[in-house]
Amino acid sequence: MKRYVALGSSMAAGPGILPRAEGAPFFAGRSARNYPHLVAERLGLDLVDVTYSGATTANVLTDPQPGAPAQIDALDGTEDLVTVTIGGNDVGYVPLLFAAGLPQFVRRVPLLGDRVTGQLDPAARDRALADVGRSLTNVGRTVRQRAPGARVLFVDYLTLLPPDGAAPPLSESDVATGRHVADELARATAEAAVATGCELVPAAEHSLDHHAWSAQPWTTRFGLPLPWRPAPLHPNAAGMRAVADLVVAQVSGRKGPHSG
Structure with a gap:
């Protein structure tokens, strides 16, 4: 059976989408119905899913998370498929949206207010956006070196915010900032894929009509994080199925589903 390794953050892990993946570290928030599991089932692949909520590019390459080593350690050179x-x-990105959606008085609460304000700091955000392209390129290059025979697919993030119009409780300016961050992240992901000889699965593009405020959302809105429902501002079960469709279509050489 061909080997498939899935790398990534909560947008791939699927926190709150039941059932939980058996044997996964508790804090990974890994679902047995996330897109890696669905892809593996449909294509008959031997899945090694090391996606982990809260993961950064450093957690892919070098830094462990609770109960899990750096994700790159899952690659042994026998892979046929890797998704990132x-x-x-x-x-x-998501912490920014959470912070922006909180009531204004929270920003004046000692300690908590400083953390919220820090998430909204435009200078810090711009520095992070300037650095993420280089980090994503490092991920792509390292994965290609560790899995030289694999097809490596960068799968970008499902659309959270509407392409235009309101997204309550966010203000108009906060929505514009969120869109900017999402657009820059999608651009950096696409450029990293090209620069490193990887492929791109443009989930963001295909989900424009299925944002969290749409009639048929593939992601969730604001809310309390509860263990029996998909995490706020994350993919829902329909979103995971849609991303799996896109990955399967690309791997199989077929056209993906229409974004509508």
């Missing part, structure tokens, strides 16, 4: 969904935590 990473980068959002490097730029604080």
Whole structure:
């Protein structure tokens, strides 16, 4: 059976989408119905899923997380397929949206307010966006070296925010900032794929009509993180199925589903 290794953050792990993946570290938030599991089932692949909520590019390459080594250690050179969904935590994408959606008074609460304000710091955000392209390129290059015979697919993030219009409780300016971060992350991911001889699965492009405020969302809105439902501002079960469709279509050489 061909070997498939899935690398990435919570956008691939699928926290809150039941059931949980058997044997996964608790804090990974890894679902047995995330897109790597669905792809492996449909293509008959032997899956090694090391996706982990909160992962950054450093956690892919060098830094362990609770109960798990750096994700790159899962590669042994026998892989036929590797998927990578990473980068959002490097730029604080979802934390930015969470912070922006909190009531204004929270920003005045001692200690907590400083953390919230820090997530919204434009200078820190711009520095992170400037660095993430280089980090993603390092990921692509290292994966290609460690898995030389594999097809390596960067799978970018599903669209969270509407392409235009409101996304309550976010302000108009915060929505614009979120869109900018998402656009820059998608651009950096695509450029890293080209620069390192990897492929791109443009989940962001295909999900424009399925943002969290749409009639048929593939991602969730704001809310309390509860263990029996998909995490806020993350893929839902429909979103994971849609991403799996895109990956399977690309691997099989077929056209992906229409974004509508």
